[in-house]
Amino acid sequence: MARRLLGADSATVFNMQEPEEETPNQEYKVSSCEQRLISEIEYRLERSPVDESGEEVQYGDLPVENGVAPFFEMKLKHYKIFEGMPVTFSCRVAGTPKPKIYWFKDGKQISPKSDHYTIQRDLNGTCSLHTTASTLDDDGNYTILAANPQGRISCTGRLMVQAVNQRGRSPRSPSGHPHARRPRSRSRDSGDENEPIQERFFRPHFLQAPGDLTVQEGKLCRMDCKVSGLPTPDLSWQLDGKPIRPDSAHKMLVRENGVHSLIIEPVTSRDAGIYTCIATNRAGQNSFSLELVVAAKEAHKPPVFIEKLQNTGVADGYPVRLECRVSGVPPPQIFWKKENESLTHSTDRVSMHQDHHGYICLLIQGATKEDAGWYTVSAKNEAGIVSCTARLDVYTQWHHQPQSTKPKKVRPSASRYAALSDQGLDIKAAFQPEANPSHLTLNAGLVESEDL
Template sequence: MARRLLGPENAASVLVSQNEENAQNSQQQNSENTRLQVPTPQIRSRPSSRGEGNEHGSTQEKFFQPRFVQVPEDKMTVEEGRFCRIDFKVSGLPAPDLVWYLNGRLIHPDDFHKMIVSEKGFYSLIFEVVRGSDAGTYECVASNRAGEASFTVQLDVTAKEHQKAPSFIFKPQSKRVYEGDTARLECQISAIPTPRIYWKRNNEMLQYNADRISLFYDNPGKICLLIHNVNKKDAGWYTVSAVNEAGVVTCHCRLDVATHTYKPVPTPKQLKVRPTFSKYLAFNSKGLDVKPAFSPEGEFERLAAQSGLYESDEL
């Protein structure tokens, strides 16, 4: 069409102009497509804190295998019914995942077993109430993409001891003693296990010593508090307490200290002796005998003199 209208020479110039225009349009379209095209994302490694680069100029992220910084003892013994916890500390990058096994079986958290982590990075396996079935070998496994680490603990569970709260078979009785005497306060207590005994005087803990105050125990639970050479300071309210894991029992008694009162014994009044003579005199061959003649009064006086009896002026 261009050759027919313009001739051969003009037709060539027109075709050249159209080709240039088409090339410009094609280039403009390609540029528009390039501008609207969304670039494909590239995975780039995180820069290393140590500044180590690879051959492409980028750093590669580092991973650290788990490592237990602190672990519990290899063997633990706990009484049945008690509280127990197994504490440890682990490091690793990224933070490792933790699982527990009991004799090779996976442990799942429940009302009796809890797995917690503290703010300081300590992990704990907690037993709220230890049961006989909790005995065995525990294995803790920490793992991340770099590897894993583990440790084991042997947990032994002892049977729960039969316990009985203290109770008095007989209680200490209040007493009254004299100064210088020995006070003995006794009681008998039944308890399992054997309780600890505490004595107080006027709400102050009693101090024992070998000279005056001592405490004695007997096999059937009999307890005796001895106070030698009692004085006024020992008087007051005494409290005895028995304590064990099952409970406590307390009892009070009173100790009074009296002073001896000595009454003077009246001295007997001495009797005055007055000699007595009979009014009858006896004669003999030598003259007047000074000895009185026999008479009931004289015989009585002689017998009284021999026996130490004297006549009183008051009679």
């Protein structure tokens, strides 16, 4: 039937079939860019959890030896229609046991209880998704996912919904010509209708998005996301609904692989809140949100000595313990020096110890005259450094003492004190009474004899 449409300054005449004579689902071939997007959606869906609510197929403890993974006997097709027209996606799937079926639009699962879409499944394995009146929001990629214990498989059909302009339906190119123009977005001026415009639009879709984050104050925070869409979407970031502007601490980057990043360094308590990333293009917009929690920075305290090193004297050949106690936040690093020479590592005879309570010890097993001198211990952390110094004297035992004043036992071997731990024990408490030479007064720093 021929129908004349009269405009303000022009007239257009074209043939239009009656609804019962036309084929509403006009097929077309997707571009390579669209195919890449479809492949990304299918790859992600085949590896993501799905909502099982409403699925009538239930698997018990079925034997899987003779099972067959799902496969498509007939796949979904791609369609181009005008808004307001009905459309049906259908395919046929098989597998043993009977696969579960899930439908998705642009990667988002469609509920079987949807008011807009009707989902059906026949006994022969034919599955269909139908809507009686398409809208511009129905434009997108529709994926069916079939799953059973043997595996998962998916296929996708592209639906292109063309707008009907104010003058009536736009003329269709014969047999779904791939170069047919898509009517302009409703947001553009209706003038200059002969101006070439982009053929297809895709709403933004996030392929990668971060979850909630907890970052310590003063550290770096990075939020990465990846979005698809045609034309390429513009991204904006908000904190608690307010736009984030780039500055010295907030940077927005785009890498070559398409990953967008919001980088905050250093993070402060003011950066805590709900972040929203909004992707927008001519086809629409999409967004995701996350919460950033900023952990309080630990207060730094410089090291301080609770107990300092003490000047000590010891008889030649006996063990001696130089010890002190220090505190600080974070726990400080400990450094030992003898005179101007650093003690960098422990040996079997001279060992360095410390515990979680701040006790520090330099243990010398069997002191010699070469061990005498000034010892310095230093404690250092991010907040400061502190040192203390003490003298170690090593005395020679008197060799002309009366027989009755000599020790009843030989001097203790180093192995006797090897079990001493780093718990701040007094080395003298480990001696047996008879093992202590009664003629030595260590605290006085003198050697006495009954002969004198």
